[in-house]
Amino acid sequence: LKGSLLLSKILYKQKQALPRLQKMDKNLADEIADIRLYQFEINQQREMISNPTTYVDNLLSTQPADQVTPQLRKTLLELVNTRGDLLDRLNRELSSLLNESITLQLNQKQLLSTSQSLRATLDEQMFWIPSNKPLDLEWLQGAPRQLERQVITLPWTSSFSEVAEGLSKRPLLFLPFLLLMVALLWKRRYLYGKLNKIHQDIGHFKRDSQWHTPLAILINILL
Known part of the structure; x- marks a missing residue:
């Protein structure tokens, strides 16, 4: 399976099967702290009545x-x-609740x-596995047919009709x-003259400039 598309699919499925942990309880730490505090209060109350007879005597002494x-x-009592x-x-x-939490x-x-x-680990392994078949002679021979099929399936008519409809409704937009x-x-x-002048200036120690290259690229794009 090394380097095969089947291995790539298996690794991809394994990655998709990993649990999504966005739903983890983010308030769990606060809940644990609340349980500890509540348990401390309960222990204080238990300590107060640890000797029931003494506790009752203290209550009755005020009556x-x-x-x-x-x-x-x-x-x-x-x-x-x-x-x-x-x-x-x-x-x-x-x-028990605290231990479970x-x-x-x-x-x-x-x-x-x-x-x-x-x-x-899966990302690292999948990085070195090709996601498609290698470009061989068979692929190169079938490329023109694939390109022709893609061109035929393009919605040329609907695209032109949408452009024409847009021009008719909003001519100022275009x-x-x-x-x-x-x-x-x-x-x-x-x-064209400006582009030729730039070509002539390139390499000249007085007329050459660092702006010549981006300016030439911009003119080529406009042309």
């Missing part, structure tokens, strides 16, 4: 003594324990690096081009 009953203490369990679960879920971020970076490396053509035809002899 009047006649309102503090064993039933109230029991209810508050149950609520604090329930809250602690919920915070523990939430913290575990956040830790970090893993996803690393995988995205690795995928991007691998894709870029493969794309560069007036500058017409005036330019007339001016060039009128100054044709002068331009």
Whole structure:
């Protein structure tokens, strides 16, 4: 397959099959930072109620003594324990989400690096593979027929009709081009004389100039 068109097609298909990574989550880094901050706040709340009995005693110490009953203490203690369990679960879920997010971020970076490396390798390999058949005797013999076929298929009639329609609808649009053509035809002899003078000046140590070459090119284009 070395150097063949088949290999070129295979490499091209492989390049097209590479994943397009424009849809990568660009906000993933910010989301990871938000998860870390939220988890820090959750851990602070867990630390506050790490000792439920002490936490309940501190709450009840601010209440009047006649309102503090064993039933109230029991209810508050149950609520604090329930809250602690919920915070523990939430913290575990956040830790799992954080680990998954970090893993996803690393995988995205690795995928991007691998894709870029493969794309560069394929481009390098495809650079040295011909995209068309070499120009041989058979191609040269068939070139006139191919050119004739291309010329025949050109929409000459529609092109001329479109130009004629444009001239009829907007004649002033083509007036500058017409005036330019007339001016060039009128100054044709002068331009030829100027071109001959430039040819004579080239190589002369007094009359030669660096502007002769671009001026000669411009005159040839106009002619």
